[in-house]
Amino acid sequence: xxxxxxxLVNGISLGTIYALIALGFVIIFKASEVVNFAHGSLLLxxxxxxxxxxxxxxxxxxxxxxxxxxxxxALIIERLIINQLRGAPVIxxxxxxxxxxxxxxxxLIRRIGSxxxxxxxxxxxxxxxxxxxxxxxxxxxxxLVAAVLIGLFFLAFKYSSWGVAMRASAEDxxxxxxxxxxxxxxxxxxxxxxxxxxxxxxxxxxxxxTPGVSPAVYTVALAAFPAAILGGLDSTGGALVGGLLIGxxxxxxxxxxxxxxxxxxxxxxxxPYIVMLLVLLVRPxxxxxxxxxxxx
Amino acid sequence: xLRIDSxxxxxxxxxxxxxxxTMEVPxxxxxxxxxxxxxxxxxxxxxxxxxxxxxxxxVEEGTVRLDDVDLVRRDPGKIVRLGVVQVPEGRRxxxxxxxxxxxxxxxxxxxxxxxxxxxxQRVHDLFPVLKERGSQRGGLLSGGEQQMLxxxxxxxxxxxxxxLDEPSLGLAPxxxxxxxxxxxxxxxxxxxVLLVEQNATMALGVADLAYVLDVGEVSLSxxxxxxxxTDEVQRLYLGHxxxxxxxxxxxxxxxxxxxxxxx
Numbered sequence: 001x002x003x004x005x006x007x008l009v010n011g012i013s014l015g016t017i018y019a020l021i022a023l024g025f026v027i028i029f030k031a032s033e034v035v036n037f038a039h040g041s042l043l044l045x046x047x048x049x050x051x052x053x054x055x056x057x058x059x060x061x062x063x064x065x066x067x068x069x070x071x072x073x074a075l076i077i078e079r080l081i082i083n084q085l086r087g088a089p090v091i092x093x094x095x096x097x098x099x100x101x102x103x104x105x106x107x108l109i110r111r112i113g114s115x116x117x118x119x120x121x122x123x124x125x126x127x128x129x130x131x132x133x134x135x136x137x138x139x140x141x142x143x144l145v146a147a148v149l150i151g152l153f154f155l156a157f158k159y160s161s162w163g164v165a166m167r168a169s170a171e172d173x174x175x176x177x178x179x180x181x182x183x184x185x186x187x188x189x190x191x192x193x194x195x196x197x198x199x200x201x202x203x204x205x206x207x208x209x210t211p212g213v214s215p216a217v218y219t220v221a222l223a224a225f226p227a228a229i230l231g232g233l234d235s236t237g238g239a240l241v242g243g244l245l246i247g248x249x250x251x252x253x254x255x256x257x258x259x260x261x262x263x264x265x266x267x268x269x270x271x272p273y274i275v276m277l278l279v280l281l282v283r284p285x286x287x288x289x290x291x292x293x294x295x296x
Numbered sequence: 297x298l299r300i301d302s303x304x305x306x307x308x309x310x311x312x313x314x315x316x317x318t319m320e321v322p323x324x325x326x327x328x329x330x331x332x333x334x335x336x337x338x339x340x341x342x343x344x345x346x347x348x349x350x351x352x353x354x355v356e357e358g359t360v361r362l363d364d365v366d367l368v369r370r371d372p373g374k375i376v377r378l379g380v381v382q383v384p385e386g387r388r389x390x391x392x393x394x395x396x397x398x399x400x401x402x403x404x405x406x407x408x409x410x411x412x413x414x415x416x417q418r419v420h421d422l423f424p425v426l427k428e429r430g431s432q433r434g435g436l437l438s439g440g441e442q443q444m445l446x447x448x449x450x451x452x453x454x455x456x457x458x459x460l461d462e463p464s465l466g467l468a469p470x471x472x473x474x475x476x477x478x479x480x481x482x483x484x485x486x487x488x489v490l491l492v493e494q495n496a497t498m499a500l501g502v503a504d505l506a507y508v509l510d511v512g513e514v515s516l517s518x519x520x521x522x523x524x525x526t527d528e529v530q531r532l533y534l535g536h537x538x539x540x541x542x543x544x545x546x547x548x549x550x551x552x553x554x555x556x557x558x559x
Contacts, residue, residue, distance in 0.1 A: 180405025
């Protein structure tokens, strides 16, 4: 039972990190109608920036710089490429983002090499325990920060002018334009927010129990794609639920792998995709997705 | 005043939708544009609102001027800020947003809070039902209410000139009458109106001036009342003097269907 609770808490904390990534993925899709496959390498860019500047700037400075750099990188992709291709088919845009992803990722892998860059989190590898239930401080802080950010995001999405503009232009871009809503602005802001959220996710994703920044972080970030897709690619609520679901399922599968040895070791990292496939078999447009949407 | 001068618009570089149209919307007037499907009515409005490029359309020749400002190739947001706003065909309300949020979306182009509060008051006075149903999703309104919401949303920009693309489309005759009254009232409050319609009875009833478009060209124009007396308009648009009685024409003629029905 304590093992179950432990896994559940850890799964939820991993899930909130996934949710941050998936939320960015979803708002980019809503605002620009782009499935952004460059999201994983944006996240790695954030992690890399934090790791290489932490010695000079300290942890907080590096974290802030990482968030800014990632947000600006996302903005540059939007302004230079996506905005120029407005109106192009969804598939072409998706392939363009795969190209961008390959460019950023290749360069980052070259820079990181075979090292594992350490990010000096102030809480290092500390652990909190209550009874038999334990979680690394890093993941605990992640859960709190993510909860606050996600809460703020949903408030802004519901009540701010940006939120209304975003939802209006996601529903009917031409009419939103007729009302004077500037889609360029809405879309640019969505990329900035998504980039910043990805960097925050990166900050915690490279802390305990993960050893540090290595190209493998990219693979971990990829698990947020099934989270966004199973939630319904155009649903922010779906991104949250999908993130939590994937986080818990993955952690459980990893934690109980001794009981499920017939599946082999390392089964946990496959689970996100299996969960996604199972959900899509039953609900092809995701848990909360709009029916008419192009399916992935 | 909005002045369109020898305007020529093509789609995809080939199809000529508007061929040399010249027309004027004087300040404070209601101007009706009549014409059947494919006459170039919607193209005209897209040109004024700056959304032609979304449909791969292009202005080949001519000007569209609001007072002294050329509107051709301007960004739609800029045109709204200059005071020209469109109520698109088929209403196109944001059906997943609440009524309140729809109105808010209409006011997003301006930062002037006082003007927005005034505009919202005006919309609520014109359409009390939008206040009652403020928190409902737009998609749950009836067709007539959706049309009111679409007009209200546009009025949130405090426009000088309101463009209406077939507001009567798909509505019951009684509701069409109400829409006509609303247009007259909006105009009385000082907003010029350019009304594109297939329903000539309603359009000529509220308009001061009218133009008849035929395959991209102006075939008739003039004072709305005088125009409604001419044989051609009587025969083609008002259904008088033809062999078939009006009721029958209404039911047997090819009716345009709504491209988007969300209620």
